[in-house]
Amino acid sequence: MTALTKESDFTGGGFDVERIRTDFPILFREVYGKPLVYLDNGASAQKPRAVLDAVEHAYKMEYANVHRGLHYLSNTATTNFENARETVRRFLNAGSAEEIIFTRNATDAINLVAGSFGLDFREGDEIVLSIMEHHSNIVPWHFHRERKGCVIKWAPISDTGEFLLEEFERLLTPRTRMVAITHMSNVLGTVVPIREVVRIAHARGVPVLVDGAQAAVHVPLDVQDLDCDFYAFTGHKTYGPTGIGVLYAKRKHLDAMPPYQGGGEMIESVATERIAYGRTPHKFEAGTPAIVQAIGLGAALDYMMQVGRERISAYERGLKDYAHQRLAELNWLRIHGHARDKGAIVSFSIDGLHPHDISTIIDRSGVAVRAGHHCAQPLMDRLGVTATCRASFAMYNTKAEVDALAEALIKARDFFG
Numbered sequence: 001m002t003a004l005t006k007e008s009d010f011t012g013g014g015f016d017v018e019r020i021r022t023d024f025p026i027l028f029r030e031v032y033g034k035p036l037v038y039l040d041n042g043a044s045a046q047k048p049r050a051v052l053d054a055v056e057h058a059y060k061m062e063y064a065n066v067h068r069g070l071h072y073l074s075n076t077a078t079t080n081f082e083n084a085r086e087t088v089r090r091f092l093n094a095g096s097a098e099e100i101i102f103t104r105n106a107t108d109a110i111n112l113v114a115g116s117f118g119l120d121f122r123e124g125d126e127i128v129l130s131i132m133e134h135h136s137n138i139v140p141w142h143f144h145r146e147r148k149g150c151v152i153k154w155a156p157i158s159d160t161g162e163f164l165l166e167e168f169e170r171l172l173t174p175r176t177r178m179v180a181i182t183h184m185s186n187v188l189g190t191v192v193p194i195r196e197v198v199r200i201a202h203a204r205g206v207p208v209l210v211d212g213a214q215a216a217v218h219v220p221l222d223v224q225d226l227d228c229d230f231y232a233f234t235g236h237k238t239y240g241p242t243g244i245g246v247l248y249a250k251r252k253h254l255d256a257m258p259p260y261q262g263g264g265e266m267i268e269s270v271a272t273e274r275i276a277y278g279r280t281p282h283k284f285e286a287g288t289p290a291i292v293q294a295i296g297l298g299a300a301l302d303y304m305m306q307v308g309r310e311r312i313s314a315y316e317r318g319l320k321d322y323a324h325q326r327l328a329e330l331n332w333l334r335i336h337g338h339a340r341d342k343g344a345i346v347s348f349s350i351d352g353l354h355p356h357d358i359s360t361i362i363d364r365s366g367v368a369v370r371a372g373h374h375c376a377q378p379l380m381d382r383l384g385v386t387a388t389c390r391a392s393f394a395m396y397n398t399k400a401e402v403d404a405l406a407e408a409l410i411k412a413r414d415f416f417g
């Protein structure tokens, strides 16, 4: 591999990372007297000023409850909230804002599909997942296994972390009710060929839910092009606030699905012996929604679209290639995941050292990475480990920070002798 030597090598010079960094105030703080090197973006990304300002403005100047009000502030808050839904629509290139449901997070979005779309799943019905899934896209389906006797089937990966399309295809049977697959592994970085997955599943009449919690921030998206039935993602990993997530679903499904939760906002009328539900998307948004969080998410997605998602993706992949290059120089370290299509996540192990010890030691150098099973225990079993360290990159990370990671790892290994 040719060495990447300058930031401009990543993208042909079209991406000014130092300028972008100035938009993220937290990047300029120190920890333990050292510059912060934040490489835990897969867990949660930092927030640009555009998001912080939007949240502050919404609370300070334009705050009220939405939808039901007849006064100025309520109308303004409603407009801002619904504009955020339209921003999400543009971000996903969904056909209509009515196909965008605000949820608490990706987990909530997946539970909505499992609980509502999956309500009539029966004993012996099959759900196909991949072995790379996050627990968020496993446990809701385990509920159907435990409670109804559904069967979960696991699409395998190769030793390098590739999703195996042919093996996946063999798992589909006339009993398959749902395919639920991650778009990008939160451990291996593998980007799953979702268009192919959808084509194969649809040829058998099987719907596809995509867990986009990791992909949404790294991979430019077009749900109409992917043709998936459901796409879930989470606000806090896409530079937005916590407490807000998104479910995209095709209109034909939303119209047919029963409500997920009951309460205010989601009804048309309620009487003692009768109830009529509201229209989608409100039918799936019971109770007061996360108003300001949705507005903050809109600001985050706008920010990403302004920077340019193709440019962000290209830059981050250059960073990931550089991280592979630098970490490959450490012949005592093993990288997990070498898929051809891989996003900006690099998991690794060091023989003889526990990932928790590694991350605790490098934290003292200001380097924040995650260590653990990453809520992907079936994948840990497949890899033959109980935990890994994971460096996950965002648009504001730099080559110098990759160097800081490598240096901190060398120090940690020396420390443990």
Ligand SMILES: Cc1ncc(COP(=O)(O)O)c(C=O)c1O
Pocket (backbone or CB within 6 Å): 042, 043, 105, 106, 107, 108, 134, 136, 137, 182, 184, 185, 186, 211, 213, 214, 234, 235
């Ligand atoms: C692939 C994947 N799916 C789902 C989730 C769950 O996201 P949240 O906790 O925001 O619902 C995560 C979070 O780490 C993830 O990485």
